[in-house]
Amino acid sequence: MARVLLINPNTSERTTEMMLAVARPLLPPGVTLRGLGAASGVAMIVDEAALAAGAAEVVRIGTAEALHADAVIVAAFGDPGAETLQAMLPIPVIGIGEAAIRDAAANGRRFGIATSTPRLVRSIEARVRALGLSEWFTGVRVPSGDPLALAANPTEQDEALADAASACIERDAAEAVIIGGGPLSDTAARLRVRFRIAIIEPVPAAMRAVIRRLGRGH
Numbered sequence: 721m722a723r724v725l726l727i728n729p730n731t732s733e734r735t736t737e738m739m740l741a742v743a744r745p746l747l748p749p750g751v752t753l754r755g756l757g758a759a760s761g762v763a764m765i766v767d768e769a770a771l772a773a774g775a776a777e778v779v780r781i782g783t784a785e786a787l788h789a790d791a792v793i794v795a796a797f798g799d800p801g802a803e804t805l806q807a808m809l810p811i812p813v814i815g816i817g818e819a820a821i822r823d824a825a826a827n828g829r830r831f832g833i834a835t836s837t838p839r840l841v842r843s844i845e846a847r848v849r850a851l852g853l854s855e856w857f858t859g860v861r862v863p864s865g866d867p868l869a870l871a872a873n874p875t876e877q878d879e880a881l882a883d884a885a886s887a888c889i890e891r892d893a894a895e896a897v898i899i900g901g902g903p904l905s906d907t908a909a910r911l912r913v914r915f916r917i918a919i920i921e922p923v924p925a926a927m928r929a930v931i932r933r934l935g936r937g938h
Contacts, residue, residue: 721750722934724927725789727781728757728902729774729796730765735903739795739923742905746927751934755795756781764903765796766867767839775800783808791930795902797835797922798843812933816902816922817847819929824896824920825853831920832858832888834881835900836867844900858892860900861885871903878907882914889917896920 726743728736736757747753758777762770778794778801791812794802799815806813824831833844841860848857863870863880870877881899888894896918899908908921 721752722790723788724751724753724791724793724930724934725782725785726753726755726793726795726923727778728755729761729778729794729800730763730770730903731758731761732763732903733757735764736795739902739905742909742921742923743793743927746924746931748931751931756785764868764871765798765800765840766837768843771796771798771800771840771843774798775804778802779804779808782813786811791934793923793926793930795923795926797900797902798840799847812930814926814929814933816926817844817900818851819926820898820900820920820922821848821851821853822929823925824898824918825856828856829895829918830856830858830893831896831898832885832892832894833860833898833900834884834888835860835862836865836870836877836881836904837901838862838867858888858894861887861892874906877904878910881907882911885911885915885919889915898922 782805794815797817799817802815861884898920912919
């Protein structure tokens with residue numbers, strides 16, 4: 721039995737459960753999934769200071785739980801603490817940001833990112849550069865409105881991010897759009913059926929990557 725640990729770098733239990741619910745349908749036989757959230761920090765990561773705090777929690781949880789996991793998913797789009805854990809642990813550590821970006825850029829596909837957190841745009845752009853995929857990156861689109869207010873109103877969040885995704889497609893010529901954020905998982909799932917081009921969901925992308933690394937793919 722292979723054990724996957726999903727680490728939520730924010731403190732929201734609701735977000736942890738939502739991401740687990742999105743990931744569980746992808747589990748093949750012989751793989752289990754559990755989630756743990758940060759014990760301190762914020763309920764939603766909206767800036768680089770919170771991203772850094774989340775990284776510390778990811779490393780703390782990952783090192784404490786390493787003996788009880790065969791793979792780790794870091795479930796925040798900025799992949800906080802993922803590279804540190806990769807260097808420390810002998811098991812696969814997959815960040816949802818990296819997994820989604822690699823999925824989106826597969827086969828040289830032009831991709832954009834729609835997200836609700838304007839203060840994380842620079843770190844998102846830096847992540848794309850670090851992965852060597854800037855050539856196919858069309859940019860980040862962010863709707864107006866406070867990300868926490870949007871998160872409290874799922875219908876409004878869906879429409880705001882649908883507009884941002886449309887801008888990626890129509891203005892930037894993206895051939896795939898990532899909905900960039902773990903707390904946006906429900907919105908990403910709903911938007912996937914509204915567009916003809918690929919809408920990339922970060923948590924499922926990471927789950928698929930983990931399954932491949934564990935050798936459990938079909």
